[in-house]
């Protein structure tokens with residue numbers, strides 16, 4: 001939700017932290033959402049670029065900043081560190097603007113497209129690669145005792161190689177608490193498939209629904225429009241079983257919709273196997289050169305390697 005009373009700061013505006021005294025120059029708007037406005041910025045004294053997220057008022061963003069700071073201090077390394085890159089959370093401070101004192105945080109700038117746009121541009125086959133990255137990120141969070149909550153295409157940025165990063169930690173909850181923020185279509189409660197307690201299965205359900213939405217959007221739209229009492233796992237099972245495009249992932253999706261996975265890391269591994277098998281099969285069917293299939297497999301292996309390095 002964007003408020004018209006919430007003006008976008010112009011390029012060239014300098015944001016100077018009240019406490020830490022660092023200055024950042026706004027280069028352009030990256031996006032706006034319910035919790036804040038995100039800008040591409042450059043350090044005033046150096047050339048490094050970051051993304052800077054600013055709340056609209058004193059209270060906005062505070063809980064998101066608290067979660068990020070805790071994750072950071074817990075050393076949830078794989079979530080926050082990519083080899084050579086600065087940590088995801090770079091700095092937290094307040095800025096004094098005409099509208100009052102506003103909290104902001106500075107994070108790694110992720111060059112990529114939201115998941116749905118990435119798939120629209122590259123083709124459905126690439127969904128498998130991006131999905132592996134998403135599930136690995138979720139596995140890291142779950143292992144650290146957190147649940148992402150509001151998984152949606154806009155909260156996932158994917159680069160040209162299919163590497164996916166989660167952004168927007170505003171919906172993250174400690175496992176065992178209630179989910180703070182969710183998007184109806186991906187929400188277990190909306191589909192009468194379980195409660196809104198933050199558990200790893202909640203995120204895996206959301207991932208499954210996200211997959212159905214991106215690859216089989218019309219069927220999901222029709223089912224979501226039915227009366228609440230008609231929305232259930234049986235309905236989702238029919239969509240999954242009938243869909244040609246979902247077929248490579250059908251068994252995996254059914255498991256996630258039914259809440260059967262107790263270990264996100266194992267679920268990510270089995271997804272990754274399905275994704276590479278699917279790519280190999282479809283490139284063989286189309287008579288594509290074998291290297292094309294290998295290119296996907298290499299992308300998956302690179303993701304796995306990066307993850308292994310990050311977790312060491």
Ligand SMILES: Nc1ncnc2c1ncn2[C@@H]1O[C@H](COP(=O)(O)OP(=O)(O)OP(=O)(O)O)[C@@H](O)[C@H]1O
Nearest residue numbers: 030031032033034035036038051108109110167168
């Ligand atoms: N680290 C980042 N690197 C690049 N772009 C980013 C980054 N963080 C956010 N963005 C962009 O800014 C947009 C808004 O960010 P974000 O989703 O964090 O805001 P929000 O207010 O929490 O949104 P929502 O209403 O979805 O909860 C994103 O959709 C994305 O396009």
